[in-house]
Amino acid sequence: MAKLPPFPDTSGRRDWGTAFDAIRKLLANGDDTTQVFRIMRALNVGNAPQNYARLIATAKGGRIAHDQVELAERFSDPAFVASFAPGTVGAAYRHFLESTGYSADGLVEVSKLEPGEDDLAHPYAWMGRRIRDTHDIWHVLTGYQADESLGEACLVAFSYAQVGGLGWAFIGGAAALKSLKVTGGTLFARAVVEGYRHGRAAKWISGEDYLTLLHEPIEDVRRRLNIKEPVLYRRAQRELGPAMASYLSARREEQQLAA
Template sequence: MPSMPPLPGTTGRRDWKTAINAMRKLLADPDDTAQVFLIMRALNAGNLTKNAARMLATHEGGKLMYEREELARTLSDRDYVASFAPGTVGAAYRDFLNRTGYSAAGLEQVSRETLDKDEDVLHPYVWFGRRIRDTHDIWHTLTGYQADEPLGEAALVAFSFAQVGGLGWAWIAAAASIKSLFVFRRLDFARAVWEGYRNGRKAKWLPVEDYHALLNEPYDAARRRLGISEPVLYRRAQAAMLTDWTPASRVSQPA
């Protein structure tokens, strides 16, 4: 892997104080997406450099970095999203957006409000970070991990760590798993998160994909081509949460 210079103006040091404060807030409110961006910036020092080098080492990646398309704009185009044929990845992504109410523009807005000017730096490394941000919900669609629940988000975070590295991803996945042990006193949640990591390790490297072609590809065929495994333990844990999981704090309360 070729070595790359650091991002100008950065020290390469991790900001543990910011990360710890953000993690406390995220564990208290899993829907507080702003804290995820703060943790990533605080702990993923040097990670963008490594991923940029990996992307540049491929013909496809070199072309993508040369073009530097901002996918948030494309994926926020309603006509574009509406154009995908039934049964494609794009159609599944459209269904995901309609079901959750999420959008690429919404995620972009949260990151900009949280990270201010750092998020819009015109540099290939930062562009790579935006690419991961903007395709996050496509990864939800491909993996089958729901975005509107802590379990699905934690499993995809683990999958993302396997794909692109970065201590921030690992820390969030581990913290969510540890919290689940205290809340539910069961291993199902943690096992589903670990499965997400293993599935991410086995899958092809998603950042270098041509997302225009991918979105037009038949959903099942795309998952097979990319080597994305079925989330068996995730679905098992998800079903258990809906039926027989009771938080430990409630178990101990008198009737």
């Protein structure tokens, strides 16, 4: 695979000071999603060119890159989201949006709280947006719950295995290490490692045509992409319970106190 030039006018240096400041704030409040994007921009240096090169080297990637569909715009269209048949990936994504209250444009807005390269008119920036905008689709495909610390930590480990980028590893590793003290055991951390292993075993999801994939039966897609059942994750959910599975989430703690 050919190596593409770096993003124009970038130093190629990782900003560890920003990364450590952001991870401290994220570990104090896992709902502070802005810190995730700060970490990504500080540490994922050179990641977008690598993934863009990988995309255009695939059979369908040239057409996908040429079309440059902005997935957040499609995912934010109620008519588009309503169009999927029961049992499809798209129907599962629709249920995800309805049950969590999350939205594709909400994720975009959070990402824009920190200035970065994602808004530029450049193929690498488009690739970065594509990976950002499919994060919740990956939650649906993997089964990792989005509104808990455990599910997010497992998915960022899965994502690191899939698309690289040291920021993913930094977040997942920090959450797993803190869990050793908070939960008093290794089950949370082992589930995160399982997420990484499953990301390595799965086919490269970022090369998929998502507009086609969303119409496919979800179980067929999981088999085709070799997305494995997260056994340790399910066990950690059961044994740790909601409080420990979401130990980073201030919002979850507030909900429990109000119940």
